[in-house]
Amino acid sequence: MLLDAPTVDQSLHAAGYRRVDPQEAHLRVDDLGATRGDGVFETVGVFAGRPVQLQPHIRRLQHSAGILDLPDIRAEVWQEAILAAIDAAGGGDLSVKAVLTRGVEGTGSATGWVLAFPAPDSQRARREGLDVVTLSRGYASDIAQTSPWLLQGAKTTSYAVHMAALREARRRGAEDVIFTSTDSFVLEGPTSTVVLRAGNELITPATDQGILACTTQELLFQFAADRGIAAVARPVPVQELRSADLVWLCSSVRLCAPVRAIDGRSLPLDTELAQDFLTYAHREG
Ligand SMILES: Cc1ncc(COP(=O)(O)O)c(C=O)c1O
Numbered sequence: 245m246l247l248d249a250p251t252v253d254q255s256l257h258a259a260g261y262r263r264v265d266p267q268e269a270h271l272r273v274d275d276l277g278a279t280r281g282d283g284v285f286e287t288v289g290v291f292a293g294r295p296v297q298l299q300p301h302i303r304r305l306q307h308s309a310g311i312l313d314l315p316d317i318r319a320e321v322w323q324e325a326i327l328a329a330i331d332a333a334g335g336g337d338l339s340v341k342a343v344l345t346r347g348v349e350g351t352g353s354a355t356g357w358v359l360a361f362p363a364p365d366s367q368r369a370r371r372e373g374l375d376v377v378t379l380s381r382g383y384a385s386d387i388a389q390t391s392p393w394l395l396q397g398a399k400t401t402s403y404a405v406h407m408a409a410l411r412e413a414r415r416r417g418a419e420d421v422i423f424t425s426t427d428s429f430v431l432e433g434p435t436s437t438v439v440l441r442a443g444n445e446l447i448t449p450a451t452d453q454g455i456l457a458c459t460t461q462e463l464l465f466q467f468a469a470d471r472g473i474a475a476v477a478r479p480v481p482v483q484e485l486r487s488a489d490l491v492w493l494c495s496s497v498r499l500c501a502p503v504r505a506i507d508g509r510s511l512p513l514d515t516e517l518a519q520d521f522l523t524y525a526h527r528e529g
Contacts, residue, residue, distance in 0.1 A: 261328070275345055275347060275349075276345055276349055277345025279349070281400065281402035281403075283312075283314070283343060283355075284343075284398060285305075285343040285399060285400075286341070287341055288342065289363065289525075290330055290335075290363070291337055292335065292337065293330060293335025294529060296459075296460075296525050296526075296529025297460070297529055298323065299323075301342070301459055301496070302326075303319075304457065305317060305344065307457075308399045308400065309344055311395055312346075314354055322342055326340055329359065329360040332360065333362075339362070341358070341360075341361075342358045343355075363497050366497065369419075369501040370499070370501050370515065370519070370522065371515055372515075373503060373513045374501050374504060375505045376413070376420045376421065376493070376503050376505065376506050377412075377506070378423075378506065379409055379412060379423055380426060381423040381424065381431055383425060385425040385427055385453040385479065386454075387453075387454040388452065388453070396454030397457070403435075406435060409434045410434055420493055424482050428483075429453060429482065430449050430484070430485050431454070432456060436494055436498070437456070437458035437493070439464060439494055440488035440492075441488065441490040441514075442484070442487075445475065446475040446476070447480060447484075448475075448477050448480075449477070449478075450479055458495070460494040460525075463521075463524075467521055467525075490512060491511060492518065499525055500522075
């Protein structure tokens, strides 16, 4: 169901955003976001009406727009629009998408919108865990340095490859994916960040390997720090993933879902951290 939500008007002359009916047409068929996937976006998780990590999401939208040479966003307008969308949706558990595209071809004016809709149910994933396959991303872990035009580290609207990887996982009888680099490092999931537990330490792949900086993992590491658990971001060789005590996939709406099997090999399932973190995210996010 689409909910009433405001549209952010990114045109240089406009003061802010306006609320529109999402059931009506707004996006033009010659918008470069639609025709070329040329844009950036964020998905903000909302729990009991509260957005989690709102500022980090807005900062990442700003960062992604910068990488794509899109206009600098006005953070306060996006923040207000997101809060208004949550309000218009009546609160509760929501997923809020904030999108900025290069706009209608030839106009030089970006298109932006915010849409809030009910969050998909993530209970089962958090409780029972995920079956995951590793898939090669087809490039080396230094991609961001060697080929910056590939826009690594930006959250672009070009997610066709990410969605294809998830379909490949389903063909293999799994539900989710962990991408690996051609030089055998762990990268990220198509829509999530990987966190491992080895002994008493939480480990996540460092973002200088061309992966997205994750707002949920940032909050998870804050949660770990509050509990005196060591947490580090560094390159993670694939064999370390295979020998990890526990693995989670973290993202804004599902939060941290435990992984119960990788490439058919079972892992111990700890749903406790996922549940504790859920409570923490509701409170601190
Ligand atoms: C490629 C990728 N990595 C990581 C994440 C997790 O980021 P966040 O927790 O900030 O949503 C996402 C989220 O959609 C993603 O698409």
